Amino acid sequence: MRKRRAISPFNLSFLDIMFCGFGAVVLLVLILNTDTVKARKQYQDDLRSEVSLLETSVEDALRDLAVVKNSIAETEDELVQTQGRSERVIENLEQKQQELSRYDAQTLARIQDVNKLKSDLKNLDEENRRLGAEARAERAEGSKVRQFLGEGDRQYLTGLKMGGQRILILVDASASMLDETIVNVIRMRNMGDEVRRGSAKWQRALAMVEWLVANLPATAKYQIVAFNTRAEPVLGERAGGWFEAGDIQLLDKAVKRLRQRIPRGGTSLHRAFSAAGEFKPAPDNILLITDGLPTQGREKPKRTTVSAEERLALFEKAVKQRPKGVPVNTILLPMEGDAYAAAAFWQLAVLSGGAFLTPSKDWP
Numbered sequence: 374m375r376k377r378r379a380i381s382p383f384n385l386s387f388l389d390i391m392f393c394g395f396g397a398v399v400l401l402v403l404i405l406n407t408d409t410v411k412a413r414k415q416y417q418d419d420l421r422s423e424v425s426l427l428e429t430s431v432e433d434a435l436r437d438l439a440v441v442k443n444s445i446a447e448t449e450d451e452l453v454q455t456q457g458r459s460e461r462v463i464e465n466l467e468q469k470q471q472e473l474s475r476y477d478a479q480t481l482a483r484i485q486d487v488n489k490l491k492s493d494l495k496n497l498d499e500e501n502r503r504l505g506a507e508a509r510a511e512r513a514e515g516s517k518v519r520q521f522l523g524e525g526d527r528q529y530l531t532g533l534k535m536g537g538q539r540i541l542i543l544v545d546a547s548a549s550m551l552d553e554t555i556v557n558v559i560r561m562r563n564m565g566d567e568v569r570r571g572s573a574k575w576q577r578a579l580a581m582v583e584w585l586v587a588n589l590p591a592t593a594k595y596q597i598v599a600f601n602t603r604a605e606p607v608l609g610e611r612a613g614g615w616f617e618a619g620d621i622q623l624l625d626k627a628v629k630r631l632r633q634r635i636p637r638g639g640t641s642l643h644r645a646f647s648a649a650g651e652f653k654p655a656p657d658n659i660l661l662i663t664d665g666l667p668t669q670g671r672e673k674p675k676r677t678t679v680s681a682e683e684r685l686a687l688f689e690k691a692v693k694q695r696p697k698g699v700p701v702n703t704i705l706l707p708m709e710g711d712a713y714a715a716a717a718f719w720q721l722a723v724l725s726g727g728a729f730l731t732p733s734k735d736w737p
Contacts, residue, residue: 390600411555531730533552534702535588537658540595541617544582544631545663547601547640550575553664554709557652569635574706578662579632581704584737585660589618596652597627602669604648607631615652639674642667642691655696659727661703663718665711667691685713699718700727707731717725 407421551561551572569575582597589595592613598608607630608616608623617625640663649656666684668674670691679687695701703718715731722729 378496389583411672429433435550437492448552459702494665496720496737513561533660533704533730534658534700535585536590536593536657537654538593539652540589540593540618540655540658540660541652541656542582542585542595542597543604543645543649543659543661543663544578544599545601545640545661546599546634546636547668549640549664549668549708550636550706553707566635569637570632572636575636578706579600579628580629580737582731584629586618586624591619593618596623596656598645598648599631599634600645600648601636602640602641602644604641604644607634639668640665641669641671642688643670643694646691646694646696647671649699650694650696656699659695659699659701661701661718662706663703664706664713664718665708681711681713684711685717688717695725699725701725703729705731 453625510586549558551569551576552558560570586595586597595618596615598604599607607627616627618624645661650658666681667687668679668684670687701721703722705714705718707714715729719729721727
């Protein structure tokens, strides 16, 4: 018979302890595993939710990407179209620039042509004025009945009326025509004939007469009367008559005779205008060369001195003797101390329709 093994208490206790420990471990594992599974399930649920959200976001992003791609495609199409239009615009711009360059060249050429035409026109205008001036000078020279060249710069009188068919030239030949001051007149009056005949003032008056007769209309008639206390035609053989301005020899003779006269005596404008009224037919223009108001009337004054007021009264009486309706053009050589002369002769010019001049000393 087999021998029964003996049971060790130590061995029983160890197994119990081991199994109890193992059971405890199993129990602990089960407990921990249950919590882990729950946490894992919760985590997985959370992950699934996030995945779902991410999938939704991805779908939205894909849709947006599709929209963007479509937009990019449209933009690329528009860009292509824009580039095409831009190329056409550039081509048009280049064509316009070429046309503008041609126009600029044409404009420059036209400007040059216009400037040349302006220059030619200016030259033609200047030539026309020159030819016109020469023509006027030729006509003026041709209309002059006698040539006269003065020493001064002024060869004209502005406003003097040289027209008319019968022109009467009245020349003051009194002693006051010897000088511009009373003292020098008295001094010159006592000198010899040649000195008095050559006095500067008298020579100037003679030059004025020569200028006037040189500018008479060729078809006009004339007469020259010198006056002091009397009034006498320079060409006495034709007293009261008229001479043809075209007769140069007779005109030269009249000027020569006037140069032979010597200024002397007083001034009677009454005699001068009375002589003008005796011409038949009457003059239609009077040219008067004098240096001031008269010092006597028809008769010689009783006193040796005449005041300015008395000279003005003598002038007013003399004016009544002039032919009616005839303009009187006065050339005044101012005399010292004759304050009323300029105003009186200016008023005569206004009333008669003539002119009044006081020329500069370098004329004619």
